[in-house]
Amino acid sequence: MSIESKNDQQNARLALKLIAMVVVIFLITLWKFRPV
Amino acid sequence: MAHDMTHDSAHAGHDAHYHHGGIRHWLQTTNHKDIGIMYLIFGITMLLMGGAMILGVRAELFMPGLQLMQPEFFNQLITLHGLIMVFGFAMPVATGLANYMLPMVIGAPDMALPRLNNWGFWILPPAAVMLTLPFFLGIANIGPGAVDTGWTMYAPLSLQSGWGMDFAIFAIHMLGVSSILGSINVIVTIVNMRAPGMTFMKMPLFAHGFLVTAILLISIMPVFAGGVTMVLMDRHFDTHFFNAAGGGDPVLWQHIFWFMGHPEVYVLLLPITGAIPHVLSAFSRKETYGYKAQVYSMWTIGALAFVVWAHHMFTSGMSVNAQMYFMYSTMLISLPLAVLFFCWIATVWRGSLSFETPMLFALGFIILFGWGGLTGLVLADAAADPQYHNAYFMVAHFHYALYPTTVMGSMAAIYYWLPKWTGHMLDEKLGRIHFWIVMLGVNLTFIPQFLVGLSGMPRRIPDYPLMFAEWNKLSTIGAFILGLSHLLFIYIVLKCIREGKKSADRSWEGATGLEWTVPSPAPYHTFETQPKID
Numbered sequence: 001m002s003i004e005s006k007n008d009q010q011n012a013r014l015a016l017k018l019i020a021m022v023v024v025i026f027l028i029t030l031w032k033f034r035p036v
Numbered sequence: 037m038a039h040d041m042t043h044d045s046a047h048a049g050h051d052a053h054y055h056h057g058g059i060r061h062w063l064q065t066t067n068h069k070d071i072g073i074m075y076l077i078f079g080i081t082m083l084l085m086g087g088a089m090i091l092g093v094r095a096e097l098f099m100p101g102l103q104l105m106q107p108e109f110f111n112q113l114i115t116l117h118g119l120i121m122v123f124g125f126a127m128p129v130a131t132g133l134a135n136y137m138l139p140m141v142i143g144a145p146d147m148a149l150p151r152l153n154n155w156g157f158w159i160l161p162p163a164a165v166m167l168t169l170p171f172f173l174g175i176a177n178i179g180p181g182a183v184d185t186g187w188t189m190y191a192p193l194s195l196q197s198g199w200g201m202d203f204a205i206f207a208i209h210m211l212g213v214s215s216i217l218g219s220i221n222v223i224v225t226i227v228n229m230r231a232p233g234m235t236f237m238k239m240p241l242f243a244h245g246f247l248v249t250a251i252l253l254i255s256i257m258p259v260f261a262g263g264v265t266m267v268l269m270d271r272h273f274d275t276h277f278f279n280a281a282g283g284g285d286p287v288l289w290q291h292i293f294w295f296m297g298h299p300e301v302y303v304l305l306l307p308i309t310g311a312i313p314h315v316l317s318a319f320s321r322k323e324t325y326g327y328k329a330q331v332y333s334m335w336t337i338g339a340l341a342f343v344v345w346a347h348h349m350f351t352s353g354m355s356v357n358a359q360m361y362f363m364y365s366t367m368l369i370s371l372p373l374a375v376l377f378f379c380w381i382a383t384v385w386r387g388s389l390s391f392e393t394p395m396l397f398a399l400g401f402i403i404l405f406g407w408g409g410l411t412g413l414v415l416a417d418a419a420a421d422p423q424y425h426n427a428y429f430m431v432a433h434f435h436y437a438l439y440p441t442t443v444m445g446s447m448a449a450i451y452y453w454l455p456k457w458t459g460h461m462l463d464e465k466l467g468r469i470h471f472w473i474v475m476l477g478v479n480l481t482f483i484p485q486f487l488v489g490l491s492g493m494p495r496r497i498p499d500y501p502l503m504f505a506e507w508n509k510l511s512t513i514g515a516f517i518l519g520l521s522h523l524l525f526i527y528i529v530l531k532c533i534r535e536g537k538k539s540a541d542r543s544w545e546g547a548t549g550l551e552w553t554v555p556s557p558a559p560y561h562t563f564e565t566q567p568k569i570d
Contacts, residue, residue, distance in 0.1 A: 029262030
């Protein structure tokens, strides 16, 4: 695997982790404040 | 961590795109400089639009009595002014600076995720259309007009407002997605693509400022998106998150909004606190003072930003203990900010100073932002706050905090790097005239607002008693001067591009940093082979 595509994968992995974090924060907000 | 980056497969396509020219080039470009330019042009355009709206407001407030518009229209103008300036101008301009300069200051070939970068930008124009469309339709007598709740969108107003509110909610979702994508790109670029040898504590302050900002943004924007989604559900799907009639809590909205809204202030500030030391150091011909102290201060401000939000809500009803906590935690932020001020002053102290346009704007930022910060301490006092809350004193405070930061700070940075972007020097004489017009305009606009605010003039009203008339006239004159200064700024930039004197690679004698080691204008791909840092 070339250095370039290795770097691309590394970047994509970190980006996906950050996107997952964003989605989790969004869902927690909705869940936490649901009317009971 | 991989440092031996040359340009990857996505970058390889750039050169091909570059030759297309025209709209297709700008739609498809994945080059960080192109995207940075688009962000900057978009941001400045929105500055003019948001500015034109507030000039309408100031014209109405020129004297007592309703003369130009109805209160409903006035409310739309102040609401859109706030939303446009924060989400349409300040954040995109900062993202533009990040896009253009970040790869250059950390020695990377481009941003880490070029296609995402393109997407992140192109969400913005439709979002701006979504936000403002009801306003223009309203002018044409179609529909109820734009969102008119004030930019804070407090319940129950936000639940009762017309469908301009729904447009605003979707616009905020889109703007949020855009800034989250931009922030993810900034984080990945800084974490993975720094030049070999550039450890975190060797990284330029500019990069630190943006890294903290990006982390703040990806933490707060999902919360805000959740909040406006809840408003949308209350409006159309019979939920009662914020509707007191159904058992909901309107104050909950205030908590959610300010959990985003307060860190947002630092989102606007921190990129500038990262850029200003570069300018000060260059024109003082000295290394920046207290690099480590500045880095730690920026990160401390970023951390504290999450735990002070309810100082915006002292009058909404909260226990004394909670008031004490939010008062002291807010005041705590002045400590790292004071460290930054101290470091900026110490950088200039006994330097070999020269006062070119970027330096003037940087110094102007420090002085005026200092006033904004100090008056913030007054407002943070829970016992005194009820006197100032929702009065013009508060409006003057946050404009002294935000105008020097987002406009003067951005202009210091833009003027500083403009020769690197264009290959031409700017017209110094015009730049200095621009600076002094801005200084006059800011103070003439906002000092009167401190005074009428202290006398009890509330914000967000289209009319007021006769006793406030003189100061309001001065404030309106100042606002129009400020508005005209932005046209001069655009002229200076265009003149620089067209007929400015050729710039050397190192445009300013005292400038240091990787970006000055490459030709002016910088090549399309700045660092195809990454520089090594000792």
